[in-house]
Amino acid sequence: MATSEPNDLPALAARHPARELATAGGVVSFRESGQGTPVVVLLHGIGSGSGSWVRQLDALASQARVLAWDAPGYGRSAALPAPEPRAEDYGARVWQWLDAVGLGDERVVLVGHSLGALMASAATRLAPSRVRQLVLLSPAQGYGQAEAEVREAKRQDRLNNLHTLGPAGMADKRGAAMLSASASPQMVAYVKSIMAQVHPGGYEQATHMLAGAHLAGLLQGLPCPGLVACGDADGITTAAASRALAERAGLPYASLGPVGHACAIEAAEAVNRLIAERVRA
Template identity: 45%
Template structure:
């Protein structure tokens, strides 16, 4: 299926696209080393940098960002290999490769202090950037992990990681990005999610790039979130109460490693900031106040 067909099958209303482009516009930021990072931005004030998960993109943060634009400068990147962002060089990248690209982006944007938010796979990059000894840690005011993916890089999870790698890459080869969007998007939301949330998740997933997704699968299977925790700064860990991807039980282990209680987001599945943007915005507003 070609790109035009993908967009037709998972289209948003023209008014939604116009709202995205007008209120949370995208731009390509040239970073050190000649690469480009695609990012969306709105608002003014203290900076919040948001990192999406494996099946999403910068645009997915729209509703949460707009709720915060009076309080903060909200920046969401397209991870390497997503959107117009240049991929990182290794075929099997590590969290450190993505964290290095994040460092280049915040340098290019002139951010000396910011809150870093990592959702799902984005938590691997965020935790690596925030670990003790990281060259970026001193500029991160707070770390927020939402439904963090722990990764399969620990020795005890290696066998499971091989299964996940094989399954995800086989699915990509068999049904492509469009098929993944049709089959997988519903799992990211609770059964009570609105039709708008479902369309938004499908649209973001349908815009994935195959090579960038494949690199992200390698990051997921080789990453070890717990090895980078606790971070060098205060942290908050949250999870959708109805999350079946990174369950509250799994996220509680991450919160325990950070020395904080797990915060549950009511009536939300994995993509909680899409499904319950008011609750996630309230959490981030509270982080800013701290």
């Protein structure tokens, strides 16, 4: 399996540029590598974009067709029509996109990072026959089952940061926290560059989805093999919370090592290995 150096992240992004595709629900922008089957589908988190997956697009292209989207309201992807969408709305857009790509009945390895874990799990519930394996990396679990005051406080904290700081300010304030203290300056700069490009409207919709979603509920009766993985230095979704989720859902758990939340960048080799194993399963 090919590997890529973290210092090459901007070059990798340029090697795998995003393109746009019209779907039944609106335009989706995405990056692609490889061809044929099997197919790996990558869904990013709330402060990110398709560019967060460049090390997977580069390394896995020899083994699978790899597709990484910009979620609705991110990149050049059309926003969802509902101002406060549910996880299922994002899941439905996943299948509209993959229908437009022309996958037909091809079953995919569906990978969700952070907020993307909610989208991937909702997509699996909507079309279980289309998912071979579900991989949840540093999963955001949502606040749908939290007390109303907690749920609203979490929602307002994100919205206030967005409105006060803007995407660039949030990236400057929070970008380094996405990685471990040992991450390279190049990784930190790249994560910040992606976060700074987030569209406020898409981030607002995603914030509302996070406030109302409940990942453990989406995973009840999971109809396909699944896996939860997290970095030991993740201060956002935490290894302890991810391990507890895996135990509750009856899924295997994998440590990605001493890395932070942006594991697809900081722990690319470990993430690529996990995905490659699911491709071969």
